[in-house]
Amino acid sequence: MYLYDTIDQLLVDQRVEQFRDQVRRRMAGALSEDEFKPLRLMNGLYLQLHAYMLRVAIPYGTLSSDQMRKLVHIAEVYDKGYGHFTTRQNIQFNWPKLEQTPDILAELAAVQMHALQTSGSCIRNVTADQYAGAAAGEVADPRIVAEAIRQWSTLHPEFTFLPRKFKIAVTGSARDRAAVRVHDIGIVIKRNDQGEIGYEIIVGGGLGRTPMIGVKLREFLPERYLLSYLEAVLRVYNQAGRRDNKYKARIKILVHETGGEAFTSLVEAEWEQIRDSAVELPVGEYARIAEFFAPPPFEILSGDDGDYARDRLMDRDFANWARTNVASHKQPGYAIVNITLKPEGGIPGDATSEQMDAVATLAEQFSFSEIRVTHEQNLVLPYVRQADLYAVWQTLKRNGLATPNLGLISDIIACPGMDYCGLATARSIPLAQDISKRFADLEQQHHIGELKLKISGCINACGHHHVGHIGILGVDKRGEEFYQITLGGSADEAPSIGKIVGPAVAYDKVVDAIETLTDTYLAIRAGDERFVDTVRRAGVDPFKEALYADH
Amino acid sequence: MINQVISANRLGDGIVVYLTANGDWSERIANAHVIDGQDRVEAALSQSCDAVKACLIIDPYSIDIDDSDGEIRPTRNRELIRALGPTVRLDIGKQATL
Numbered sequence: 148m149y150l151y152d153t154i155d156q157l158l159v160d161q162r163v164e165q166f167r168d169q170v171r172r173r174m175a176g177a178l179s180e181d182e183f184k185p186l187r188l189m190n191g192l193y194l195q196l197h198a199y200m201l202r203v204a205i206p207y208g209t210l211s212s213d214q215m216r217k218l219v220h221i222a223e224v225y226d227k228g229y230g231h232f233t234t235r236q237n238i239q240f241n242w243p244k245l246e247q248t249p250d251i252l253a254e255l256a257a258v259q260m261h262a263l264q265t266s267g268s269c270i271r272n273v274t275a276d277q278y279a280g281a282a283a284g285e286v287a288d289p290r291i292v293a294e295a296i297r298q299w300s301t302l303h304p305e306f307t308f309l310p311r312k313f314k315i316a317v318t319g320s321a322r323d324r325a326a327v328r329v330h331d332i333g334i335v336i337k338r339n340d341q342g343e344i345g346y347e348i349i350v351g352g353g354l355g356r357t358p359m360i361g362v363k364l365r366e367f368l369p370e371r372y373l374l375s376y377l378e379a380v381l382r383v384y385n386q387a388g389r390r391d392n393k394y395k396a397r398i399k400i401l402v403h404e405t406g407g408e409a410f411t412s413l414v415e416a417e418w419e420q421i422r423d424s425a426v427e428l429p430v431g432e433y434a435r436i437a438e439f440f441a442p443p444p445f446e447i448l449s450g451d452d453g454d455y456a457r458d459r460l461m462d463r464d465f466a467n468w469a470r471t472n473v474a475s476h477k478q479p480g481y482a483i484v485n486i487t488l489k490p491e492g493g494i495p496g497d498a499t500s501e502q503m504d505a506v507a508t509l510a511e512q513f514s515f516s517e518i519r520v521t522h523e524q525n526l527v528l529p530y531v532r533q534a535d536l537y538a539v540w541q542t543l544k545r546n547g548l549a550t551p552n553l554g555l556i557s558d559i560i561a562c563p564g565m566d567y568c569g570l571a572t573a574r575s576i577p578l579a580q581d582i583s584k585r586f587a588d589l590e591q592q593h594h595i596g597e598l599k600l601k602i603s604g605c606i607n608a609c610g611h612h613h614v615g616h617i618g619i620l621g622v623d624k625r626g627e628e629f630y631q632i633t634l635g636g637s638a639d640e641a642p643s644i645g646k647i648v649g650p651a652v653a654y655d656k657v658v659d660a661i662e663t664l665t666d667t668y669l670a671i672r673a674g675d676e677r678f679v680d681t682v683r684r685a686g687v688d689p690f691k692e693a694l695y696a697d698h
Numbered sequence: 699m700i701n702q703v704i705s706a707n708r709l710g711d712g713i714v715v716y717l718t719a720n721g722d723w724s725e726r727i728a729n730a731h732v733i734d735g736q737d738r739v740e741a742a743l744s745q746s747c748d749a750v751k752a753c754l755i756i757d758p759y760s761i762d763i764d765d766s767d768g769e770i771r772p773t774r775n776r777e778l779i780r781a782l783g784p785t786v787r788l789d790i791g792k793q794a795t796l
Contacts, residue, residue, distance in 0.1 A: 174710065176753045194756070196780050197791055198712035227790050242790075244711040494786055565776060566784040574775075576786045626774060 148211055148517060149294050149439040151259045158302070159256045162263065166190050167249035174246065189269075191262025192248055195569050201243045202265040203255060207275035207293040207317070208236030208520040215507035215518055217258040222500040225251050230503065232488060232496040234560060234611060235314070236274050236520040237265055241567055263301060268309045270300035270381075276318040276325045277521040280440060281483050281529040283475040287336045287344055289317040289325070291437045292373065295428050298436075299374050306381050310388035311396040313381070314353075316522075326522060326638035328352050328361045329614055331398045332380060337367060344370045350380055351402030351410070356606045358613035358644045359399045362407035364414060372418075375427050379418035383410070443515035443530055448480025452533035455482075465540050467589065468551035473536060484514070484528040484539055485521075485553045491587045492580050495561040496524035505546040513539050523560055525553070555592040556600055556665065557583040560611050564604030564621060565628075571604035573621025573628040573654075578602055581658045586665075595665050598678045599637070614638035616679040617664060618645045619657065628654040634664070634690055635682035643679075648687050649695050660694055667693040700762045703730035703770065704742045705780070706755035714780045714792070715755060717742060723755055725792060727770050727781040732763065 151159070166186070173183040187193075191202040203218070210218075218238060222230050225247050226240040233239055243251060255261055264271055273296045275289040276282065296315060300306065306313070318325040319336040327333025333349035345367040352361030368376055384398045387405070402410045459466040474483040486506060488496050498506075510518045510528055513535045519527035531539055543549040552558045559582060562568065564575030579602055586592055601615030605622075612618030618633035629651035636645030652660050665678070667690050672681045682690070704717035705727075715723040716730035724730065733739050739760045746758035762773045772778045783791015 174753060176751070180709075180750075180756045194707055194712055196776070197714060197783060198707075246710050565779060566786050571776075574785065576784075580786065628775065 148209060149206075149290075149436065155298075156256070156259070159259070159261045159263075162190070162261065163249060163252045163256050166252060170245060170249055185267070187245075187248075188266040189263070190248070190252065191265035192243075192245070193266065193569075195241065195567050196565070197567065198242045199245055199248070200567070201240045201248060201251060201262060202233070203238050203240070203260060203262050204265050204272040205236050205238060205260075205520050206297050207273055207279065207290050208277050208522070209275075209279075209290060210518040210520065211258075212507040212511040212516040212518065214258045214260055215503055215510070217254060217260065219500045219504045219507065221251055221254060222503070229497055229499045231494075231563065232498065232520050232524050232526070234522050234524060234562075234609060235265075235272055236277075236522055237272055238520070239563075241563075266312075267307075268311050268313075269307050270296075270303065270309075270313045270315065273297050273300070274314070274316045274325055274330075274522055276320055276323075277519040277527045278324060278474065278483055278529065279319060279519075280442065281476055281478075281481075282320050282322075283477045284321070285319045285477060286321075286338050287319045288437075288440045289319040289334075289336055290440050291433070292334065292336065292346075293317045294436050294439070295374065295433065296377065299377075299426075299428070306385065309381070309385055310390045311393065311398075313384075313398065315377075321640065323638075323640040324521075326611070326614065326642075328640075328642040329354055329358070329611075329638050330361065332377065333361055334373075339367055346370070346373055348376060348380075350414075351399040351407075352642075353397055353399040354608040354611055354613050355397065356394060356608070357397075357400065358608070359403060360642050360644065361399075362402055362410070364411045371427060371430075372422060373428070375422050376414075376418055379414050379421060382417050382421075383413045387413070442478070443517070445478045445481060445530070446532065448478075448532070450479050452480055455533040455536055458537040462537075464544075464551075465537060468540055468549055469536065471551045471553045471555065471593075472549075476530075478530075480533055482531050482533050482536055484531045484536070486526040486528065486543060486548050487550050487553050487558055488525055488548075489552060489558050489579075489583060490547055490550045491557065492584050494576050495559050495579050498526075502546050502548055505542060505548065509539055509542055523558065525558070551589060552592060554597045554599070555589075556586050556595055556598040556661075557592060558599075559583065560599075560601040560615070562603050562605075562609035564602075564610075568604060568609075570607055571621065572606075572623040573604050573630065575602040575604040575610055575619075575621060578619060578621075578630070578654070578657055582661055585658050585662060595669065596675070596677055598665070600661070601636075611638065612636070613644050614642065615645060616677075616682070617661065622651055624651065630654065630657050632657075632660060632664075632694075634687050635679060637679055643683070646687050649691050663693050664690050700773070701732050701734050701765055702739050702760040703727065703732055703763050704739075704746055704758055705730075705761050705777070706746065706749070706758040709753050709756050717746060717758070721745065723749060727763075727772070730763075730770055732765055732770060733760075
């Protein structure tokens with residue numbers, strides 16, 4: 148894992164003291180709320196429905212056990228004993244006091260964490276594939292690039308007041324687990340025929356009220372030009388992005404109004420001007436960062452572990468969990484463990500302080516003290532010996548963390564919705580809970596197979612509903628909660644935006660509607676095709692007919 | 699005209715509060731001063747500005763309520779959730795101690 152140097156630490160420490168003074172002046176009346184609000188937002192502090200909310204950055208979703216324990220401490224001392232992991236691989240605390248926030252930030256700084264750029268019209272926390280450094284078939288670890296971008300973009304003076312927020316995601320695998328094509332900038336690390344590393348650059352994707360798939364600007368940008376090229380993209384956006392209408396201010400609107408080719412030309416022209424003068428990451432600095440992400444000291448194991456195979460034969464529950472929640476590792480004899488935060492009837496992404504502490508301990512014992520947060524609101528232990536999987540599973544089970552549902556219909560992304568969020572027009576979480584209860588039968592979930600269900604409580608789409616195989620969007624209809632259903636979305640390497648299947652349905656009809664959709668899928672699927680593939684092949688009409696047959 | 703109460707968030711901790719008849723701010727909507735008529739609402743919002751200047755609260759605004767059965771209940775879901783707490787965690791928020 149990356150460790151702060153003195154510059155990183157000084158910057159974060161100074162920011163804590165700066166904010167402490169700002170809070171003091173706000174409480175004393177020297178700053179009005181209008182003056183203070185942008186300052187608190189720059190430090191990740193929002194005001195939500197019930198209280199303040201602090202969003203803490205987890206760069207590229209990587210956490211150490213010590214950092215996780217600090218989050219446990221914050222949850223217990225300053226909050227209500229739980230945290231909420233988000234689709235930006237961050238964590239949110241829902242009940243911090245303004246007066247205590249500087250102390251919380253100081254606690255975070257002590258473990259090299261902060262809440263910078265988790266809000267505001269700036270470059271937000273860079274996200275990455277949660278299997279970074281562990282995935283079989285990975286071209287390169289995306290965290291090296293993500294960390295370089297973090298350093299480059301942190302408090303970048305030119306990009307602190309962009310037209311709107313700006314999100315970057317990086318993957319080092321052909322299999323896209325980071326949703327790079329629906330980001331403002333998506334980066335895919337590639338290797339060419341000469342064995343050189345380069346980057347596919349995708350720009351102008353996004354969700355929200357105008358969902359769009361990004362446009363490919365570069366198929367293979369040479370490695371040494373990454374930061375200058377990103378700077379060129381940001382410069383074009385900063386100059387030409389709309390500031391007159393916040394709903395048209397994201398780069399996706401600029402890209403699509405300008406046209407992909409024309410936008411690419413603007414970026415290339417800007418880049419020609421700065422490519423030799425812009426600050427580029429020195430080779431030595433890249434190597435320094437890369438050292439932090441060197442593989443941990445794996446044991447040299449010959450291959451699949453015999454005990455692991457035996458344990459699966461002996462214990463069916465363990466076998467079920469291993470089947471869904473354990474992924475292949477690039478290191479022989481090791482595995483990637485997915486911990487879904489989606490128990491039956493649970494709140495997607497929520498973890499109690501006890502659960503977080505248990506994960507920290509497991510990581511310490513079995514995963515070189517490293518944890519990942521996924522954009523699908525789950526956790527990952529990236530480096531577990533196959534021989535240790537049974538012990539890990541048993542501990543997870545004791546802590547309510549062993550639900551074997553990764554990628555299944557109950558592994559739902561849901562934004563906080565109107566239960567917490569000041570922007571929401573409807574609730575999201577109760578629907579996720581009801582759906583997970585309706586589909587509690589794991590055999591049925593496996594029978595349905597891979598199905599990404601995503602729920603947003605408003606058009607801002609924090610729950611990524613547009614790219615759900617089934618997407619659910621909450622809307623307010625004359626004071627009543629209604630839900631628009633979309634089908635066929637996907638955020639992977641074959642991305643698509645879901646299509647609206649018909650009129651919105653009332654809150655108490657949604658779970659039945661979802662079951663109608665899965666029943667229809669099971670009736671018409673060809674062979675073992677996934678839900679999303681059936682929608683792509685058959686279109687939404689069969690689902691629409693089934694859903695609205697009585698209307 | 700529908701009855702209203704004035705709500706805000708407390709500056710120090712962000713907790714939802716309501717303006718009472720004696721000008722204090724209570725965490726309980728049951729203690730809120732029920733107002734009818736646009737003039738009275740305007741006057742109450744004006745009164746709230748003093749609490750904003752005193753750094754007690756932020757962002758005061760009026761909300762519609764129904765008190766026909768003697769209990770003050772917001773008419774909109776959003777305000778009902780603010781008054782009680784998250785519907786998915788009955789153990790936290792104001793509802794936990796009702």
